[in-house]
Structures are given as structure tokens and as C-alpha cells.
Amino acid sequence: MKNKVKLLWKYLFSKEYMPRYSRLSGDLQSYEAQLSKRIDEVKATGVPWAEKAKELLDQTRKFLTENKIDEGWKSLHTAMRLEIYGMNDAERIALANTLRNHASGLGEYNKAAILNIVGEKKEDAPKALDAAVLDQAVRIKDQYYNDQYYQNRLLRNFFKLLFILLFLCVAGIITYFVALAGSYKNHNVDSLDLNWLIVGVFLFSLLGAVTSAILLTRNIPSSSRRVEIGSNKMVVFSKISIGIAFSIFIFALLRTSFIGSLKLFAFEIDKPFDYFTIAFVTGFTERLANKAINKIVGEEEPTEKKG
Numbered sequence: 001m002k003n004k005v006k007l008l009w010k011y012l013f014s015k016e017y018m019p020r021y022s023r024l025s026g027d028l029q030s031y032e033a034q035l036s037k038r039i040d041e042v043k044a045t046g047v048p049w050a051e052k053a054k055e056l057l058d059q060t061r062k063f064l065t066e067n068k069i070d071e072g073w074k075s076l077h078t079a080m081r082l083e084i085y086g087m088n089d090a091e092r093i094a095l096a097n098t099l100r101n102h103a104s105g106l107g108e109y110n111k112a113a114i115l116n117i118v119g120e121k122k123e124d125a126p127k128a129l130d131a132a133v134l135d136q137a138v139r140i141k142d143q144y145y146n147d148q149y150y151q152n153r154l155l156r157n158f159f160k161l162l163f164i165l166l167f168l169c170v171a172g173i174i175t176y177f178v179a180l181a182g183s184y185k186n187h188n189v190d191s192l193d194l195n196w197l198i199v200g201v202f203l204f205s206l207l208g209a210v211t212s213a214i215l216l217t218r219n220i221p222s223s224s225r226r227v228e229i230g231s232n233k234m235v236v237f238s239k240i241s242i243g244i245a246f247s248i249f250i251f252a253l254l255r256t257s258f259i260g261s262l263k264l265f266a267f268e269i270d271k272p273f274d275y276f277t278i279a280f281v282t283g284f285t286e287r288l289a290n291k292a293i294n295k296i297v298g299e300e301e302p303t304e305k306k307g
Contacts, residue, residue, distance in 0.1 A: 020069045028060050028076060035083060042086045049085040056082070070150060077142040084138065085131045092129045097122060099137055106144045113140050155217075162214050162236070169207045176203055197272060198251070204276040205247030208283030209240040246289035247282040251275060253292055 035053055044050040056079035063072035084092065096118040103114040117137040118129070180196060213236045254269055269275065282288045 021064070021067065024060075024069055024072050024076070025064060028057065028064065028072075031076065031080065032057055035079070038083055038086055044086050047086075049082045053079040053082040070146070070153070073149070074142075074146060077146070081135050081138050081142070084135050087131070089128045092131070092134050096129055096134060096137070099141060102141055106141060110140055110144050113137075158217065158236075159214070162210060162217065166207075166210045166214065169203060169210055173203050173207065176200060197275060198248075200272060200276050201247060201251045201279040202244065204279040205244045205283035206240070208247070208280035209243030212243065212284045213237075213240050240283075242286065243283035246286060247279040250278060250282045250289060250292060253296075254278070 035050075035057065039045055039047075039050045056075045060072045060075040060079070063069075063075060084095070087095070099114055099118050100120075100122070103111040103118075106114070114137050117133055176199065216239065217236055254275070269278075278288070
């Protein structure tokens, strides 16, 4: 029983059972055996490519202990490419055929770059491939996957930040209602102090803006992920800021004396929850704020074209 508890504790809290860590660790251990076999077969002990490959595997192990997974993968991939220099012509041609099949899933630019090296068809492939040339083709493939992992990690961290904001926002709303439960005596607007009403509007506008930001980020097309995720962060956080600003604007507008003449809504604002609902909608989409602004300044009349 004691051993099972230790194993469970290790499984839950040890980095050795993290998927990214365990995958790199497993690939490293299996490739070490493969590289050792290759060096013995071709009698490459002391040969520069073999010694450098072993150094890179040591570097991979170091990165693994420091939990630098992406750096570890780059070192491992480089070590694997160095093995090409110990292959014979038949093995290099077989690797080229594998690369040709891989190329179709790497995007047009990378596909074209690889096929220019290994040939578009098996019949077009060179009879013998230079190790340095084949190394370059494999490097293109590795760099593509490294970029994909990096971009996915950035996007995952971005989602984590948004969900933390969402959690804090929901927690803030729950705390807000618990703290002011006794203030909703008559459930009308006058039963709540203006300052607390503004706090509620802010919280619900933030909830709407963060919810909209999560949906926006989730629907980013895969082609856009090739661009640095930082640019998408600026777009998303500017959307959150604008949503909150518009919500405050709509709240101020609803407190003005001429709101009735604008006929912005088909209902009367009577309860605090009316403000909160409107704040959520305004934070979620800018359409309501645009409608209000057009009501105030009027629609622009189309200019007539001169003949």
C-alpha cells in the first residue's frame, strides 16, 4: 500500500510523468542505443560526426533535467541528423523517400524546398545523395515541427492566461454578490449604491470581454498561427479593453437624461441586473456601442457623386 501511495504521488507531482517530459526522455533513451549500434557498425568511434552526436545527446539530457523540453528536442534532432553522415547510399535514399512522403504535410514552402532536394518522385531522386544535402532537407522538416511546437506552446500559454482571467472574473462576481446580498432589498436600481453598481458593471463587462476573447482566439485559423502569437495577444487584449470601455460608456449613457429619446432599448432599465446584462453584452460585442454612437451623432449621409 505504501508503495502504491508513493507511485501515485510521483505520478501526480513528478515531472517524469508529464507527457512532454516522458516523450523526450523515451526518445532520448531509445536513440542512444540506436546511435551506439550505428557507431559500432561503421566503426565511427572518434569520428567527428559521432563524437558531436554523443555530445548533443549529453546536452539533451542536461536540458531534460532542467525541464527545457524544446531545447532538448532541438539538440536531439541535430544529433539524429548527424547520423546521416554515417549512412550508406541505400540508407540515404530510403531516408529521402521517407522525407518525400512527409513533405506533403509541411506546407507549400517547406514541401517545395524538400522536393527540390530529394526529387518530386522516386524516379526523379538522385542515385546518390550527399550527406550534407540530405542533412539540409531533414533540417527543414525538423525546423517546421519545432516551429509548430513553439507556436502551440505560445497559444496554450495564452489560453491559460485567458482562462485565469475568466476564473478571477467569475470569482470576483461571486464575491461581489455574496458581499452585497443584503443590498438588493427591493431589487431595483435605487437599492444599490452607485459605486457598487459601477463595480458590478465593470465585472460583467470584463466577463463578456474575456468570453469573447476566448472564442476569438479559439477560432484563429491555423494559417494565422505562423505569425508570432504576440500580435494576436495585442488584438485580443485590445478587444478586452475596448469592451470594458464601451460598457462604461453605455452605463454612463443609460444614466443620462436623454436616454429615453434615443430609444436604444425596447425595455425600461429598472433592476441592477439589467445593467449587468447590458454590460456583459457590450463587453462581448461592440455592436451595441456602435448603435448607441450612431443614435447620438446620427448616421452619415452618403455623398452624391458628381457627374
